[in-house]
Amino acid sequence: MIREMTISDLEGIQILQDEELKSNWSETLYKQELLDFNTIAFVLILDDQLVGFVLGKMLVDSSDLYQIVISKNAQGKGLGTLLLQAYWDEVIKRGGNASILEVNSKHKEVIAFYTKFGFKQLYIRRHYYGRNRDAIIMKKEGDVC
Ligand SMILES: CC(C)(COP(=O)(O)OP(=O)(O)OC[C@H]1O[C@@H](n2cnc3c(N)ncnc32)[C@H](O)[C@@H]1OP(=O)(O)O)[C@@H](O)C(=O)NCCC(=O)NCCS
Numbered sequence: 001m002i003r004e005m006t007i008s009d010l011e012g013i014q015i016l017q018d019e020e021l022k023s024n025w026s027e028t029l030y031k032q033e034l035l036d037f038n039t040i041a042f043v044l045i046l047d048d049q050l051v052g053f054v055l056g057k058m059l060v061d062s063s064d065l066y067q068i069v070i071s072k073n074a075q076g077k078g079l080g081t082l083l084l085q086a087y088w089d090e091v092i093k094r095g096g097n098a099s100i101l102e103v104n105s106k107h108k109e110v111i112a113f114y115t116k117f118g119f120k121q122l123y124i125r126r127h128y129y130g131r132n133r134d135a136i137i138m139k140k141e142g143d144v145c
Pocket of ligand 1 (some may be wrong): 074108109112113114116
């Protein structure tokens with residue numbers, strides 16, 4: 001089941017983040033995001049367990065995708081795609097027509113994941129994460145009517 005993220009999910013999200021992302025997002029930061037009407041955040045629940053989440057933000061008619069995570073033992077089964085689809089559907093529902101993200105160029109499997117979903121490389125930020133550690137900026141656009 002995919003549903004909107006709530007404050008009560010944050011403990012499980014912090015665990016997933018520590019295991020899979022090792023980013024420095026604090027519980028306070030997640031709380032702030034959840035209080036923002038422009039935030040789009042969903043969790044994936046399987047057998048009462050939180051196994052994934054996605055979080056991003058609407059910025060006028062586009063969205064910035066910040067984080068998407070599936071727990072290690074649930075990866076490679078199409079669940080990340082389901083979450084990303086839920087996120088993208090919400091972007092469209094809110095009147096958006098594009099989504100932008102940043103990914104470490106070393107993470108080829110993550111780039112493959114986004115590419116399969118329709119994201120395309122926009123440009124590279126050289127040395128963004130440190131020496132010889134580049135960021136790739138990717139964008140997905142909706143259908144133009
Ligand atoms: C990136 C992530 C969310 C993908 O979720 P997932 O459920 O494993 O992905 P899916 O099963 O939906 O894969 C969809 C497609 O992505 C690509 N893909 C996913 N994992 C891949 C891997 N390890 N190697 C190569 N391609 C991969 C494939 O094209 C796959 O399609 P296929 O199964 O038909 O080959 C998940 O691997 C993850 O949480 N990784 C750790 C956290 C992270 O780095 N998040 C992104 C930055 S915030």
